[in-house]
Amino acid sequence: MSGMRRAWLLWAALWALLLPRVNAQEGILHASGNGIPPLTKDYCISYNPSWVSLPNTLDNIASSSLENLTSKVFCSNSEVPSTLVIKDKAVVVMRGNCTFVDKARTAQSHGAKILLIASKTGLSSLSGNKTDVQNVTIPVALVRYNDIMDMQQNLWDGSAGRAFMHSCLPWSPQNLWALGARINVALYSPSLPEFDYSMVVIFLIAVLTVALGGYWSGVSELEDLKAVVSPEDRETRRKKEENVTFTPLTVIIFVVICCAMLLLLYFFYKWLVYVIISVFCLASAMSLYNCLSALIRKISFGQCRISCCNKSIEVRLIFLAGFCIATAVVWAVFRNEDRWAWILQDILGVAFCLNFIKTLKMPNFKSCVILLGLLLLYDVFFVFITPFITKNGESIMVEVAAGPFGNSEKNDGNLVEGPAERSAPHEKLPVVIRVPRLEYSALTLCGTPFSLLGFGDIIVPGLLVAYCRRFDIQTRSSSVYYVSCTIAYAVGMVLTFVVLALMKMGQPALLYLVPCTLITSSLVAWRRKEMKKFWQGSSYQVLDSSRKPLLQDDGTSRLYSE
Numbered sequence: 001m002s003g004m005r006r007a008w009l010l011w012a013a014l015w016a017l018l019l020p021r022v023n024a025q026e027g028i029l030h031a032s033g034n035g036i037p038p039l040t041k042d043y044c045i046s047y048n049p050s051w052v053s054l055p056n057t058l059d060n061i062a063s064s065s066l067e068n069l070t071s072k073v074f075c076s077n078s079e080v081p082s083t084l085v086i087k088d089k090a091v092v093v094m095r096g097n098c099t100f101v102d103k104a105r106t107a108q109s110h111g112a113k114i115l116l117i118a119s120k121t122g123l124s125s126l127s128g129n130k131t132d133v134q135n136v137t138i139p140v141a142l143v144r145y146n147d148i149m150d151m152q153q154n155l156w157d158g159s160a161g162r163a164f165m166h167s168c169l170p171w172s173p174q175n176l177w178a179l180g181a182r183i184n185v186a187l188y189s190p191s192l193p194e195f196d197y198s199m200v201v202i203f204l205i206a207v208l209t210v211a212l213g214g215y216w217s218g219v220s221e222l223e224d225l226k227a228v229v230s231p232e233d234r235e236t237r238r239k240k241e242e243n244v245t246f247t248p249l250t251v252i253i254f255v256v257i258c259c260a261m262l263l264l265l266y267f268f269y270k271w272l273v274y275v276i277i278s279v280f281c282l283a284s285a286m287s288l289y290n291c292l293s294a295l296i297r298k299i300s301f302g303q304c305r306i307s308c309c310n311k312s313i314e315v316r317l318i319f320l321a322g323f324c325i326a327t328a329v330v331w332a333v334f335r336n337e338d339r340w341a342w343i344l345q346d347i348l349g350v351a352f353c354l355n356f357i358k359t360l361k362m363p364n365f366k367s368c369v370i371l372l373g374l375l376l377l378y379d380v381f382f383v384f385i386t387p388f389i390t391k392n393g394e395s396i397m398v399e400v401a402a403g404p405f406g407n408s409e410k411n412d413g414n415l416v417e418g419p420a421e422r423s424a425p426h427e428k429l430p431v432v433i434r435v436p437r438l439e440y441s442a443l444t445l446c447g448t449p450f451s452l453l454g455f456g457d458i459i460v461p462g463l464l465v466a467y468c469r470r471f472d473i474q475t476r477s478s479s480v481y482y483v484s485c486t487i488a489y490a491v492g493m494v495l496t497f498v499v500l501a502l503m504k505m506g507q508p509a510l511l512y513l514v515p516c517t518l519i520t521s522s523l524v525a526w527r528r529k530e531m532k533k534f535w536q537g538s539s540y541q542v543l544d545s546s547r548k549p550l551l552q553d554d555g556t557s558r559l560y561s562e
Contacts, residue, residue, distance in 0.1 A: 025046060025047055025048055025049060025126075026044060026045065026046055026047075026123075026189070026445075026446040027044075027045045027046075027047050027054050027141065027187060027188060027189035028042050028043070028044065028045065028187070028188055028189065028190065028445055029042065029043040029044070029045045029116070029141065029143060029147075029185055029186075029187055030042055030058060030063075030185065030186045030187075030188065031043065031066070031151050031155055031183055031184070031185050032063065032155065032183065032184050032185075033155035033182070033183055033184075034182045034183075034184070039154065039155050040155075041150075041151070041154065041155060042445055043143060043144070043147040043150075043151075043445070044123065044143075044144070044147070044445050044446035045116075045123070045141040045142060045143050045187065046123040046124060046126065046141065046142040046446075047126060047139065047140065047141040047142070047187075047189070048126040048140070049189070050133075051104075051126065051133050051136055051139075051140055052136065052137065052138065052139045052140070053189075054139060054187050054188050054189040055188050055189075056188065056189065056190055056191050057188060057190065058186060058188055061186045061188065062186075063184035063185060063186045064088065064089055064090040064113045064114055064184065064185060064186070065089050065090065065182055065183075065184055066089070066090045066091075066092060066116075066151075066182075066183045066184065066185045067086050067089045067090065067091045067092070068092055068148070068152075069084075069086075069091050069092060069093050070092060070093065070094050070118050070145070070148065071094070072093050072094065073093055073094050073095075073096055073097045073098065073103070074091075074093040074102075074103045074106040074107055074115075075097050075098035075102050075103065075106065076098075076102070076106060077106055077109060077110075079106070080106065080110055084110075086107070086110050086111060086112045087110070087111030087112070088111060088112075088113050089112060089113060089114075090112070090113055090114035090115075090116060090185050091107055091112045091114070091115060091116065092116040092117070092118050092143070092148055093107070093115070093116075093117060093118065094117070094118050094145075095117050095118060095119040095120070095121070095142070100117060100126050100140060100142075101133055101136065103115060103117060103140075104133075104136045104138065104140045105135070105136065107138065108136065108137065108138050112138060113138060114138060114139050114141075114185065114187060115138055115139070115140045115141070116141055116142075116143050116148075116185075117140070117141070117142050117143065118143055118144070118145040118148050119142050119143070119144060119145060120144075120145045120146075122144070123142050123143075123144065123446075124142060126140065126142065139187050141187060151183055152183075155183050195501060196437060196438070196439070196451055196501075197438045197439070198435040198436060198437050198438050198450075198451040199451055199497050199500075201435045201451075202433060202435050202451055202453050203490075203493050203494070203497070205346065205350065205433055205435075205453075206433070206453055206457065206458050206489075206493055207486070207489065207490045207493065209350050209353050209354060209357075209458050209462070210357070210458055210461060210462040210465050210486060210489050211465070211486045212354060213353060213354045213356075213357030213358055213458075213462045213465070213466060214357065214462060214465035214466040214468065214469040214482055214485075214486065215469060215482070216294075216354065216357070216358040217357060217358045217361070217466035217469055217470060218466070218469035218470055218472065218473050218482065220358055221469075221470045221473055221474075222473050225473075225474075245360075245361045245362070245363050246360060246361070246362050246363070246367050246371060246463070247363060247367060248366065248367050248370050251367055251370045251371045251374065252370070252374070254371070255371075255374040255375060255378060258375075258378060259378060259382075262382060262396065262397070262400060263396070265400045265429075266396050266399060266400055269400065273427045273428075273429060274427070276429055276430070276431070277332065277335070277427070277430060280348070280352075280430045280431070281328040281329070281331070281332050282328075283352055284328055284348035284349065284351060284352045285324045285325050285327070285328035285348075286324075286355075287348075287351040287352040287354065287355035287356070288324040288327060288328070288347070288348060288351040288352075289320060289321055289324040290351075290355045290358075291351045291354055291355060292320055292323075292324070293317060293320060296316060296317070296320060303316070304316070306318075327344060327347070327348065328348060330344060331344040331345060331348060335430065336427075338436075338449065338450075342434040342435070342436065342450065345430055345433075345434055346433050346434060346435070349430070349431075349432070349433050349455060350433070352455065353455055353458045353459050353462065356459050356462075357458075357459060357462040357463060357465075357466050358466070360463060361466070361467070361470070362463050362464065362466070362467040362537075363537050364467075364534075364535060364536050364537025365467065365521065365522075365525070365534050365535045365536075365537065366535055366536070366537075367537075368463065368464045368467055368518070368521075369518060371460065371463065372460060372461070372464060372510075372514045372517070372518060373514070373518075375456070375460050375510060375514075376510050376511065376514045379397075379456075379508040379510045379511065380508060380511060382395060382396050382397040383395050383397045383398070383508045384508075397508075400429070431454060431455050431456075432452040432453060432454050432455065433452065433453045433454075433455070433458070434450040434451075434452055435450060435451050436449060436450055436451075437449055437450065437451060453509070454509070456510070457509040457510060457513060460510065460513075460514075461489050461492070461510075461513045461514070461517050464485060464517050464518070464521065465482065465485045465486055465489060465517070467537075468481035468482045468484075468485040468521060469481070469482040471534060471537070475530065475533065477528070477530075480524060480528070481521065481524055481525075481534075484520050484521070484524045485517055485520060485521050485524075487520075488516045488517045488519075488520035488521070489513060489516065489517055491516050492509075492512045492513035492514075492515075492516035492517060493509070493512075493513065495512045495516065496509045496511075496512045496513070499512065521534075
């Protein structure tokens, strides 16, 4: 059973890597009905601030009456009936057939105050050369067609609704507007907060998970060493460690498989996402059981047992297994409930990371350097290099993080290809710690209401911290390696957040975590003149009852040397 759990953990960890956040030029459309009291709602828009900038707040902004013209595309003046009056109004037309600049010129020439372009294929960034857009003076924004439908259904007032229900007109946006269902809109783009306070929660979760996982690995190592009292036990433990230890060869294979799986997700996301969700449920349920059972076994009462198939098991562990399975099932069923499902995902994710750090062992510092170095290159390549390879200029890591993209519309160079609506719009890879943003901004409305940290940014440095803790135990070094590496991890996280705040874009955290932890560990080993032992590592089978270190100066075990 333990072998199966390790297999699931290894399989699941192949995709538990950093997922960067996607950034865009986003703003907010504030819509209000004309009822008493008026109903209001905010919607996400995409715009180009180099065309016309939007105010940061709604203060002192006059709303404009919205004219629904989604039956038209506004590619030329001939499409606009002479009887149509749109002066000083906000108009919404359909996307397609011509450039955004052409639509803007048509709307502006008829006196429109705001142009909204309804898109059925998602929000993209607007672009155009300075010569084309220099005469465009009205705000132009892309809005989802589904949001326009939502406005009509939820913001029209009661009088218009009653008139519509008693009329013989078929349902349509134009008929509803004709009966008095007026909506007023205003556009603005609130400034991003200088500091995202949800990052403090992310920081605490990450550092505590790494510290606790490393400490747990050391406790497990100490218990194993004390339990080995004979050569037979020594051989049994050696074989057991072979199943849970990353050798340099398995590290290389691991990274290669990571690359292959990321590419498979890039091309077959809409099928593989459900496979990943299933694996996460199984692996996280087993991890949660392992974490909680380690605590429950410390409780001396309630140890009633039942026998089955010549084996006895504690009743409380049976109930615990049911609880862990139920937790994973509840998350799987309600995983798209953003109001509270993130709590379960974080609990399961922390348990998964803790169990992985405790179970998988790095045999020496050399393997740690290879693993962290290769995954750093992996992170940098798929985040920064792949945009020069992909057709749409997006990194593979970003696209896998955001989900599959459909076909994008592109018109005469005035539209930068962007993501369309996803085929599985609510399905995300459950390989991140999620914390809701604590301040309202366009990011919270436009699909990124959470701050994210990938499991890989916890697990990968956590394996090094765990090795440092085990090395401390094996050399009686008073936790100096463990404490130093944990502090270095915390410093690396702070550095990541500082760069994130300065650059205003998602960062591959391993770019900062790997140098901080590796350099710190190396300096401690060099300062203590233990670099050779720290680099080569060793296998230890028994804890010497004396206070002497378990390593000799040449890096070999003291076991049977006395």
